[in-house]
Amino acid sequence: MPASTPEQPAVEFRGVAKRYGSTPAVRDLSFTVGRGEFFSLLGPSGCGKTTTLRLLAGFETPDAGEIRLFGEAVNRRRPYERDLAMVFQSYALFPHLSVERNVAFGLEQRKRPAREIRDRVRAALELVRLDPGTFATRRPSELSGGQRQRVALARALVLEPRVLLLDEPLGALDLKLRKEMQVELKALNLQLGVTFIHVTHDQEEALAMSDRLAVMNQAEIAQVGTPAEIYENPRTAFVADFIGEANFLEGKAAGRPGGEAARGSLEGWVITGDAGSFVVPPHWAISEGGDVRIAVRPEWLDLWRPGCLPRGENGLPATIQDLVYLGETIHVRVTLANGRVMIIALRNEGQLIKPLPWNRGDSCIVAWRPEDCQVLEG
Amino acid sequence: MRRGILRWIARHPRSPGALLLGPGGLWLLAFFLLPILILLVYSVMPRGAYGGVQPGFTLEHYRRFLDPLYLGILRRTIWLSFLCTLACLLLAYPTAFYIARSGPRRNLFLVLAVLPFWTSSLVRTYAMIFLLRDSGLINRALMDAGLIQLPLRLLYTEGAVLAGLVYGALPFMILPIYASIEKLDPALLEAAEGLGARSWSRFTRVVWPLTAPGVAAGSLLVFVPSLGSFVVPDLLGGARQMMIGNLIQNQFGPSRNWPFGSAAAFAVMALVLVAMLGVLRMKGLDDEHGTSKGRGA
Numbered sequence: 174m175p176a177s178t179p180e181q182p183a184v185e186f187r188g189v190a191k192r193y194g195s196t197p198a199v200r201d202l203s204f205t206v207g208r209g210e211f212f213s214l215l216g217p218s219g220c221g222k223t224t225t226l227r228l229l230a231g232f233e234t235p236d237a238g239e240i241r242l243f244g245e246a247v248n249r250r251r252p253y254e255r256d257l258a259m260v261f262q263s264y265a266l267f268p269h270l271s272v273e274r275n276v277a278f279g280l281e282q283r284k285r286p287a288r289e290i291r292d293r294v295r296a297a298l299e300l301v302r303l304d305p306g307t308f309a310t311r312r313p314s315e316l317s318g319g320q321r322q323r324v325a326l327a328r329a330l331v332l333e334p335r336v337l338l339l340d341e342p343l344g345a346l347d348l349k350l351r352k353e354m355q356v357e358l359k360a361l362n363l364q365l366g367v368t369f370i371h372v373t374h375d376q377e378e379a380l381a382m383s384d385r386l387a388v389m390n391q392a393e394i395a396q397v398g399t400p401a402e403i404y405e406n407p408r409t410a411f412v413a414d415f416i417g418e419a420n421f422l423e424g425k426a427a428g429r430p431g432g433e434a435a436r437g438s439l440e441g442w443v444i445t446g447d448a449g450s451f452v453v454p455p456h457w458a459i460s461e462g463g464d465v466r467i468a469v470r471p472e473w474l475d476l477w478r479p480g481c482l483p484r485g486e487n488g489l490p491a492t493i494q495d496l497v498y499l500g501e502t503i504h505v506r507v508t509l510a511n512g513r514v515m516i517i518a519l520r521n522e523g524q525l526i527k528p529l530p531w532n533r534g535d536s537c538i539v540a541w542r543p544e545d546c547q548v549l550e551g
Numbered sequence: 552m553r554r555g556i557l558r559w560i561a562r563h564p565r566s567p568g569a570l571l572l573g574p575g576g577l578w579l580l581a582f583f584l585l586p587i588l589i590l591l592v593y594s595v596m597p598r599g600a601y602g603g604v605q606p607g608f609t610l611e612h613y614r615r616f617l618d619p620l621y622l623g624i625l626r627r628t629i630w631l632s633f634l635c636t637l638a639c640l641l642l643a644y645p646t647a648f649y650i651a652r653s654g655p656r657r658n659l660f661l662v663l664a665v666l667p668f669w670t671s672s673l674v675r676t677y678a679m680i681f682l683l684r685d686s687g688l689i690n691r692a693l694m695d696a697g698l699i700q701l702p703l704r705l706l707y708t709e710g711a712v713l714a715g716l717v718y719g720a721l722p723f724m725i726l727p728i729y730a731s732i733e734k735l736d737p738a739l740l741e742a743a744e745g746l747g748a749r750s751w752s753r754f755t756r757v758v759w760p761l762t763a764p765g766v767a768a769g770s771l772l773v774f775v776p777s778l779g780s781f782v783v784p785d786l787l788g789g790a791r792q793m794m795i796g797n798l799i800q801n802q803f804g805p806s807r808n809w810p811f812g813s814a815a816a817f818a819v820m821a822l823v824l825v826a827m828l829g830v831l832r833m834k835g836l837d838d839e840h841g842t843s844k845g846r847g848a
Binding site: 230231262263282 | 746
């Protein structure tokens with residue numbers, strides 16, 4: 174065991190940068206991943222998430238900064254000197270080798286005794302729920318996508334790495350299989366105590382599986398946090414928009430709330446925009462007269478008849494544009510006074526027995542509690 | 552006749568196979584199979600007094616081919632073809648690897664690789680003579696540099712024949728190997744490295760097995776034509792470096808012994824057939840191995 178103390182994080186990036194030619198692939202990346210954590214790198218294609226993973230794996234060398242694994246700088250180490258294993262997006266199974274030989278590959282390179290290899294390969298296949306008796310001798314070309322995925326996973330896990338890297342591992346699977354594998358990967362992470370670092374562009378997948386995630390955009394990290402922090406407190410418009418759905422509103426900070434809106438302990442600001450005025454909670458980025466942008470999730474909004482707004486809530490007059498039936502929820506699209514469209518997600522309580530009392534063209538009030546909106550930075 | 556074909560098409564609208572194969576098949580029948588049959592018949596007939604054959608049946612020509620003189624030529628032919636294949640492989644593999652990994656410039660390199668074919672092989676072989684002869688470029692350069700006093704004997708040696716054969720055959724090795732390397736997924740190499748394979752191990756365990764079909768195809772494309780070559784050994788090897796191709800050519804030319812030429816040609820053909828079956832069998836066995844193991848589960 175290399176000298177590392179328990180309190181050191183599994184992975185640490187300190188100001189890591191990498192450019193290809195004149196285009197930066199990642200800029201000034203700094204983040205840490207705790208031991209045993211399931212950590213996702215999430216972002217649109219070209220945001221630098223795969224480069225980040227490849228830097229960590231050792232297939233790329235950083236131009237600046239330091240990458241540490243369990244407290245040790247690994248910038249100059251070859252991939253096989255880092256005690257980690259990777260599952261490739263395309264799985265990268267060796268087509269000329271049987272499943273058994275694919276999984277055994279790493280152990281054979283490490284010159285383990287034949288008996289140990291056989292036992293560990295068998296155990297790894299069982300771990301990913303592939304019956305060794307059925308699959309050991311098959312070639313990758315004789316497997317389904319999901320089975321190949323499991324072989325790739327077994328090939329990585331058989332080495333008992335301290336960190337497992339997953340590059341869009343579920344991208345090629347159909348929806349049902351993807352959901353199954355999400356649960357299984359998460360279970361393996363808990364069962365083995367191995368740190369998982371997972372790259373994906375699927376925000377739902379990242380929210381469902383991760384302990385924490387980093388949202389990346391344009392070669393930088395936009396925000397790091399738990400799924401709840403990212404979803405409920407997005408710091409920038411990009412994060413709010415990329416993760417889930419969001420309505421955006423802009424205005425100027427007109428002053429401190431007074432009268433009814435100031436009830437309770439809430440300190441904050443009154444924001445005045447061309448769609449109306451609303452109150453937002455206090456935020457360091459707001460100054461008197463400054464521009465303010467907020468995000469509100471569709472499910473945090475409610476609809477009221479004109480003149481029926483509950484006390485203490487924000488309300489903007491609007492007109493119903495249409496209703497979209499999604500099953501679990503119904504999305505109501507409304508137009509504000511300034512022409513901006515907002516989406517309100519209402520819980521479906523049964524359209525056949527208790528239909529929504531709204532029709533196209535109705536006047537309404539879009540309402541939300543001041544603390545349910547997120548003030549965005551920049 | 553034409554109406555017959557049309558009627559046949561009308562009756563078999565879903566079997567265009569015969570139509571697709573028809574023209575090529577007829578061509579091969581007329582200009583390949585028929586001459587070979589004639590050759591076979593000639594090879595077992597007695598020699599005519601002034602060329603040609605006489606009626607009768609004899610295996611004398613095949614027996615004559617077993618003479619140590621001719622077997623020696625056959626041995627040299629196989630040896631030179633083998634060396635040529637090996638040299639081509641050693642030269643072509645790294646070249647093909649470089650081309651396959653050279654990004655957008657690879658089309659240029661591929662054109663350069665086949666560029667020698669834009670001139671006739673005869674011209675190219677004469678160019679080799681200008682390089683290799685006593686007063687040729689190589690000897691002149693070495694003497695001017697003071698490295699040698701007398702010209703080296705380069706032309707009319709086994710080495711000269713080998714150089715000529717390799718020159719002509721190299722692209723036939725580069726192209727199939729290039730195709731197989733180009734198909735190789737770079738992620739496989741990264742996967743191997745991630746699993747602990749150093750560069751030599753990545754080559755022997757991943758790259759080589761996956762490009763072996765290209766190597767087999769290239770080897771066949773080089774070895775077989777080398778066996779039958781006669782222009783290169785004739786011009787660069789002279790009388791002492793005779794290959795089987797020269798022997799056959801002689802029998803149909805100056806020696807006027809058509810039956811013996813036919814017998815020699817058939818012997819070479821049998822040899823090629825055995826070599827090809829060997830390669831195919833190797834590949835076939837490998838495939839069978841993979842699938843039968845898989846199905847056995």
